[in-house]
Amino acid sequence: MNEPIIACDTMEYCEEDGTCLFSELSFRLERGQRGVLLADPHRCATILLKICATLVAPTAGQISWFGQSSDQIDGQELYRLRRRIGFVHRETSLISNMTILDNISLGLQYHEEMVREQSYDRVAELLKQFELYEYRFLRPAELTFEQRRLAVYAREMVKKPQLYLLEHPSLDLGERVYSLLLNVFNSCSIEDGCAFLVASIVPEVIHRWGDWVLVFDNGRCHYFDAGQFDPSIYRESMRRRGALLSREWRGE
Amino acid sequence: MQAEDYLHMLTGSCGRWILQKLQRLADYLGFFVVCLKTTLRYRKTGQRLMARTFIQQLYFTGVQSLELICLIALLVGGLVIIQGIAQLTRVGSRNVLASLLTVVIIREVGPLLTAVVVTLRSGSAIAIEMGYMTVLREIESLEMQGIDPLHFLTLPRLMGVTVAVICLIVFFNVVSIFGGFVVAWTLADVTFWSLFSDLALELNGIDIIVGSVKAFVFGLTIALVCMYHGFRTGEAITNIPPQVSRALVDCFILCVFFNVLISALFYL
Amino acid sequence: MKxxxxxxxxxxxxxxxxxxxxFxxxxxxxxxGKNWFRKHVVYYTTFEEGYNLVSGSRVKLLGTDIGSVTDVSLTKDNKVKVQVKVLTEYSSRIRTNSVATVESPTVIGSEYINIRPGTSKAALIPPEGLIPSKEKKKFTEYLEQYEIGEKLEHLGKILEDLAQITDQLKDPKGPFFGTFSNLQEVTGTVEAGEGSLGRLIKSDELYEHMDAFVATLQETADKLVRAGASIEEGSAHLEKATREAPEMVDKTQELLDRLLKVQVILEKVMTEVPEISAQAREGMQEVNRILDSVKENFLIRPNLPPPPESETHGLEIRGSQN
Known part of the structure; x- marks a missing residue:
């Protein structure tokens, strides 16, 4: 059996006021696997992604990354681990006082002591692939939402991570660009064995991203294989409970 | 309410106020220690990038503040000499102008005014920048790049501001002496060389050391306090103004406090 | 490299x-300014006291800066050992008969060490050697030197005497006021034309007599001159008369001169008497003013006896009565 990229064991997360978002959560994400998190409220999925990204610590239980348990990881090791994880949160942003090129090549310049020009060369191909090359010397505020979002993905891909943690990957992206992104990630999954954990409010995302799905329902977690999960049933149950429906949710 | 209750309120509020101030001082100290540890831990990481950020900070805090510092120094130097001539003429001791310049400007006013200018200009900018980076989750992005923000953001700013303050104090002193000389020459017929030789006699090695120590401490204080409050902004953008305001006030108070402390340590 | x-x-x-x-x-x-880059030679000197000397206090040779104090410490025999560094170029003047003293520009404060250079015949003091020293004068010694105590004593005595004099001056029956009242009386009498002097000065009759007498004398003299001329003419005949005549003429001439002098004096007295009277009055007023100011003096005022109750002896009042 392969070593899991992420393994959670009876994990629990409760907020300061005592509200537990989830408890007794256990799952494994293997190399090359793709999991989807669907949650009501969505905050459960966001917190779980942040726990997986090492940004938030669980209140109970164990989590390990690449075989390393959270209690074995010290400060410096944590930053090393983060370089192996690509995390794109819906609020993740670029550094506003740097150009797109500097934003994307920052990790290379910092960790690999690359000269600016050398790091620029390394990221040029990716920028061309994401149609950002001609905007490389602009600052984030000068780009469209879509371009900024793509730049964030590009920045994470430069690290060549083995695990991608994505929240609403389709957010702010047009269909063409979204397809482009999916193609890039697909090849990454197949060629490099990258694993993906995607949090979304759109159940249909399972068709494109999921090998399995975790559904959070009032603190309880339900595990489904992709084949077992029917998005229409999930959508219907949410609608009955009067959940806030987004435009996407309603299929408009 | 009884008298006892009022006494409880008075002692309680007083104690809480003092403990809060001490807590904040301890926080600054803790932040400084963490920054030092981080610097040591990543001392060989990202040197090129850090050097570039350091130069940017030095350029912003030092070079771009130079004209403002020179203008203020010129005026303050002149002002001190005007008052010196006005007061010393009454007792017939115009020959102590150099001593006045040394004591007032080089030892006390120069470092303090430079610190105030740097706090207002660069300290506020640093606090706001850090505040925005926290609110806009840029700090989180850096962390996910495997970059420790305490190293990448704090170290170049600490170094940049400290070196800039040291340089600016040197410039402030030189320009204020020049300003003082111009006024002394105009009003009291003091020649440059007489003032210069008096200054050379009045200035001590200890003045240079004290000036450097003050500059170093002020630079560190300004950068640390402003960075600390910037990082404490939290998630709401409305937290930025109060944090910046607190940072500037604390910087000023701490600089005055350290000025008194260092002067007392060296001159008493 | 970029x-x-x-x-x-x-x-x-x-x-x-x-x-x-x-920088x-x-x-x-x-x-x-501080001679950091010049070479120094270290010497020691000892004093009975520290005299506020501190590290950094100046060392002077004949009043010129040549170095500074680098350390002040106590020796085992309870003396103060002072380490001084002196510019090398001046070390040749520090000899065995040099003397180090602690001086101060202001009796107390800003103390420095002043070294009196030694003579060229004396041997040089080697580096780290001991410079002979002389103790600094104490404040009491300065007081003794300038006899300040004695002078203060004298001043006290003078003030006492002055107070006594003022007392005496203030006494209405004392010699001062007595003399002035006499003077006042004399001038009053003269002015009134009483007494011998008053009569002499003020009598118009006497003046006329005198005038007539002088005119007679003048006439007599003329006659005598004429008689002399006659006598000269008959000299051959009157040999005896001729021998006696010059003597007689001389005597007469002398008498005439005396009379002329008396006339001049009398004329002068006649013109000056009113002026003397006015001057005497002014003098008395002046004395009165002096007395008033003397009474106002802060040194004398406390020593004055209380003024007499009802007597009014003001000089002005008396002057105005005249």
Whole structure:
């Protein structure tokens, strides 16, 4: 059996006021696997992604990354681990006082002591692939939402991570660009064995991203294989409970 | 309410106020220690990038503040000499102008005014920048790049501001002496060389050391306090103004406090 | 290596370099002022007391700076050992008969060590050697030197005497006021034309008599001259008369001169008497003013006896009565 990229064991997360978002959560994400998190409220999925990204610590239980348990990881090791994880949160942003090129090549310049020009060369191909090359010397505020979002993905891909943690990957992206992104990630999954954990409010995302799905329902977690999960049933149950429906949710 | 209750309120509020101030001082100290540890831990990481950020900070805090510092120094130097001539003429001791310049400007006013200018200009900018980076989750992005923000953001700013303050104090002193000389020459017929030789006699090695120590401490204080409050902004953008305001006030108070402390340590 | 630099990099570099230059220049200036870059020779000297000497106190040779005190410590035999560093170029003047003393520009405070140079015949004191010293005068010694105590005593006595004199002056029956009242009386009598002097000065009759007498004398003299001329003419005949005549003429002439002098004196007295009277009155007023100001003096005022109750002896009042 392969070593899991992420393994959670009876994990629990409760907020300061005592509200537990989830408890007794256990799952494994293997190399090359793709999991989807669907949650009501969505905050459960966001917190779980942040726990997986090492940004938030669980209140109970164990989590390990690449075989390393959270209690074995010290400060410096944590930053090393983060370089192996690509995390794109819906609020993740670029550094506003740097150009797109500097934003994307920052990790290379910092960790690999690359000269600016050398790091620029390394990221040029990716920028061309994401149609950002001609905007490389602009600052984030000068780009469209879509371009900024793509730049964030590009920045994470430069690290060549083995695990991608994505929240609403389709957010702010047009269909063409979204397809482009999916193609890039697909090849990454197949060629490099990258694993993906995607949090979304759109159940249909399972068709494109999921090998399995975790559904959070009032603190309880339900595990489904992709084949077992029917998005229409999930959508219907949410609608009955009067959940806030987004435009996407309603299929408009 | 009884008298006892009022006494409880008075002692309680007083104690809480003092403990809060001490807590904040301890926080600054803790932040400084963490920054030092981080610097040591990543001392060989990202040197090129850090050097570039350091130069940017030095350029912003030092070079771009130079004209403002020179203008203020010129005026303050002149002002001190005007008052010196006005007061010393009454007792017939115009020959102590150099001593006045040394004591007032080089030892006390120069470092303090430079610190105030740097706090207002660069300290506020640093606090706001850090505040925005926290609110806009840029700090989180850096962390996910495997970059420790305490190293990448704090170290170049600490170094940049400290070196800039040291340089600016040197410039402030030189320009204020020049300003003082111009006024002394105009009003009291003091020649440059007489003032210069008096200054050379009045200035001590200890003045240079004290000036450097003050500059170093002020630079560190300004950068640390402003960075600390910037990082404490939290998630709401409305937290930025109060944090910046607190940072500037604390910087000023701490600089005055350290000025008194260092002067007392060296001159008493 | 990248040899192209941005404007920001160049300006920052210039900023740092300029600061360094200014800093080094300041150090050089201060160092020059403080003789940091000149060689020094260390000597020691001892005193009975520290006299406020501290590390950094100046060392002077004939009043000129030649070094500074570097350390002040106590010896086992309870003396104060002072380490001084002296510029090498002046070390040749520090000899076995040099004397170090602690001096101060203001009796107390800003003390420095003043070294009196030794003579060229005396041997040089080697580095780290002991310079002979002389103790600084104490404040009481300065007082003794300038006999300040004695002078203060004298001043006290003078003030006492002055107070006594003022007492005496203030006494209405004392010699001062007595003399003035006599003078007042005399001038009053003269002015009134009483008494011998008054009558002499004020009598118009006497003046007329005198005038007539002088005119007669003048006439007599003329006659005598004429008689002399007659006698001269008959000299051959009157040999005896001729021998006696010049003597007689001389005597007559002498008498005439005396009379003329008396006339001049009398004329002068006649013109000056009213002036003397006015001067005497002014003199009395002046004395009165002096007395008033003497009474106002803060040194004398406390020593004055209380004024007499009802007597009014003001000089002005008396003057105005005249």
């Amino acid at each position: 040899l192209q630099y941005s404007t920001m990099e160049r300006m920052t570099g210039a900023f740092i370099l300029l600061t360094l230059i200014v 080094l220049f300041t150090v050089a200036v201060v160092g020059r």
